[in-house]
Amino acid sequence: MNIVYKIFGGKAHKGLDEIRKILHAVAEKQEFSKKVDLSLCSPMVLPLATDVNNALSSFEQVYKKQIEFISCAAHELKTPVAVLKSNSFNARSYTTIDQYKENFALIEEYSERLNILVKSLLFISRANKGTLRAEFKVVDISTLVHETFIGFEPYVSDMNISMSFDIQPDLFVMCEPGQVSQIFINFVQNSFSYGKPDGYVKVSLKEKDDKIVFSVEDDGIGIARKNLEHIWEPFWQADASRNNDGSSGLGLAIVKLFADMNKAELDVESALGEGSTFSISFNSYKGKA
Amino acid sequence: MNIVYKIFGGKAHKGLDEIRKILHAVAEKQEFSKKVDLSLCSPMVLPLATDVNNALSSFEQVYKKQIEFISCAAHELKTPVAVLKSNSFNARSYTTIDQYKENFALIEEYSERLNILVKSLLFISRANKGTLRAEFKVVDISTLVHETFIGFEPYVSDMNISMSFDIQPDLFVMCEPGQVSQIFINFVQNSFSYGKPDGYVKVSLKEKDDKIVFSVEDDGIGIARKNLEHIWEPFWQADASRNNDGSSGLGLAIVKLFADMNKAELDVESALGEGSTFSISFNSYKGKA
Numbered sequence: 001m002n003i004v005y006k007i008f009g010g011k012a013h014k015g016l017d018e019i020r021k022i023l024h025a026v027a028e029k030q031e032f033s034k035k036v037d038l039s040l041c042s043p044m045v046l047p048l049a050t051d052v053n054n055a056l057s058s059f060e061q062v063y064k065k066q067i068e069f070i071s072c073a074a075h076e077l078k079t080p081v082a083v084l085k086s087n088s089f090n091a092r093s094y095t096t097i098d099q100y101k102e103n104f105a106l107i108e109e110y111s112e113r114l115n116i117l118v119k120s121l122l123f124i125s126r127a128n129k130g131t132l133r134a135e136f137k138v139v140d141i142s143t144l145v146h147e148t149f150i151g152f153e154p155y156v157s158d159m160n161i162s163m164s165f166d167i168q169p170d171l172f173v174m175c176e177p178g179q180v181s182q183i184f185i186n187f188v189q190n191s192f193s194y195g196k197p198d199g200y201v202k203v204s205l206k207e208k209d210d211k212i213v214f215s216v217e218d219d220g221i222g223i224a225r226k227n228l229e230h231i232w233e234p235f236w237q238a239d240a241s242r243n244n245d246g247s248s249g250l251g252l253a254i255v256k257l258f259a260d261m262n263k264a265e266l267d268v269e270s271a272l273g274e275g276s277t278f279s280i281s282f283n284s285y286k287g288k289a
Numbered sequence: 290m291n292i293v294y295k296i297f298g299g300k301a302h303k304g305l306d307e308i309r310k311i312l313h314a315v316a317e318k319q320e321f322s323k324k325v326d327l328s329l330c331s332p333m334v335l336p337l338a339t340d341v342n343n344a345l346s347s348f349e350q351v352y353k354k355q356i357e358f359i360s361c362a363a364h365e366l367k368t369p370v371a372v373l374k375s376n377s378f379n380a381r382s383y384t385t386i387d388q389y390k391e392n393f394a395l396i397e398e399y400s401e402r403l404n405i406l407v408k409s410l411l412f413i414s415r416a417n418k419g420t421l422r423a424e425f426k427v428v429d430i431s432t433l434v435h436e437t438f439i440g441f442e443p444y445v446s447d448m449n450i451s452m453s454f455d456i457q458p459d460l461f462v463m464c465e466p467g468q469v470s471q472i473f474i475n476f477v478q479n480s481f482s483y484g485k486p487d488g489y490v491k492v493s494l495k496e497k498d499d500k501i502v503f504s505v506e507d508d509g510i511g512i513a514r515k516n517l518e519h520i521w522e523p524f525w526q527a528d529a530s531r532n533n534d535g536s537s538g539l540g541l542a543i544v545k546l547f548a549d550m551n552k553a554e555l556d557v558e559s560a561l562g563e564g565s566t567f568s569i570s571f572n573s574y575k576g577k578a
Contacts, residue, residue, distance in 0.1 A: 088393055
């Protein structure tokens with residue numbers, strides 16, 4: 001361990017020994033929270049020591065995020081699993097078909113919640129492992145929007161929210177149509193979920209400069225400015241009113257993941273109580289369709 | 290970025306620039322799979338460059354393990370959730386109470402499987418976050434073994450496996466009794482799960498030198514030598530015969546975690562087809578009980 005120190009030698013190289021000690025602790029004992037003590041480093045070694053510390057901090061942050069992800073996933077699973085367990089236990093004492101029927105409706109609902117969550121977890125882990133299959137091709141995205149929303153049934157339909165479309169025809173992008181369609185659906189479902197009674201959801205697709213922009217505007221509850229930067233994070237919930245809505249907490253994280261894969265940019269404009277506009281911009285495809 | 294290079298200067302320090310470039314990629318873009326190109330480094334810089342690469346490999350390994358953990362967890366969840374979903378859907382067409390009853394037994398079973406898995410995930414994430422509460426105290430571990438197995442119902446009872454105890458009285462250790470009791474149960478349940486018809490499970494607690502050793506011996510299917518080192522890893526299954534047994538795949542990973550917390554050492558001796566002996570050694574408590 002002292003080879004470098006000895007070779008470099010002298011006061012000017014003071015701190016290299018400390019750097020190597022920390023790197024050894026990381027490599028051998030996975031002690032990622034360790035940092036180089038900068039006070040032990042000569043001015044010459046300081047920039048290198050700082051780089052090492054920054055790399056360690058970066059890793060620690062990613063590591064903690066992953067731990068937090070697992071923790072959040074487990075907490076999201078807890079409630080539906082507890083409901084299923086207690087309901088199936090209660091059913092032991094049922095005597096009428098009506099009791100069973102009522103209970104089964106609940107079990108079906110919570111099973112579906114779990115199903116969405118587990119599918120989302122699988123998606124994200126495949127993306128992280130780089131094993132998410134995707135076939136990119138030139139797509140008539142105007143038609144894709146139409147096809148996506150034929151027979152679309154939004155989650156919340158008892159609020160009398162109106163839905164309108166303004167779709168510019170014959171727009172083409174290079175993308176994975178299944179993923180892009182999923183993004184469209186997610187935006188619209190969000191708008192309905194956080195909409196107001198008698199409100200509106202406006203879906204549009206337009207060419208702007210060299211970009212194709214799909215956007216969904218609503219006059220719903222909106223998102224506070226300070227929260228806008230967090231909404232793409234896994235399991236992040238703006239506030240209590242966005243909790244327990246049956247969503248997995250992974251919808252927008254998956255949107256972000258798909259947007260990155262499709263080299264598209266996400267944007268959101270919103271003000272609390274005044275509604276939100278979610279949009280995604282693709283590079284316009286200028287080759288032959 | 291070139292400060293160090295310039296200050297260190299000269300051929301002898303060749304490679305420091307490359308090291309800093311890689312550290313920057315890690316810190317700023319979380320590119321944990323990058324490595325320093327050792328062919329760019331002078332003999333003097335080589336040991337430091339190798340240390341950096343070893344630390345980066347360690348990062349990458351831990352990062353990939355976590356991704357794999359999430360992926361395995363999602364896959365473990367998939368089957369029970371699919372069973373719950375299809376069964377609750379099928380129930381829509383039921384007409385008799387017997388149909389419901391049969392279906393509910395299955396739903397209860399799979400809900401319980403999910404429940405065990407989710408509880409295990411919560412445990413592990415709490416341990417990783419350092420928020421697992423534990424109250425260590427001096428425990429009469431001989432009595433703890435007795436209490437743990439009063440009224441114990443092993444998973445597999447239709448195989449006619451006999452269970453015997455050989456417990457040395459009045460042994461004391463400093464530990465968290467809830468966690469230690471969980472380890473005892475896990476060992477015994479494993480022995481029953483992988484036991485043979487008409488086989489045996491022998492539970493013993495003995496003082497050996499300065500250690501208190503709890504062990505569970507069985508004459509079951511055993512574990513191949515090459516697999517022994519992996520059994521404490523999350524979601525690791527020795528072979529197909531250890532799959533789909535209703536276990537969460539996290540049992541022994543949690544045992545390892547609890548053993549570490551209780552400063553106890555795990556050991557397993559096994560030969561395929563000849564049975565296994567799982568043991569855990571605690572430091573004997575020599576103070577006043």
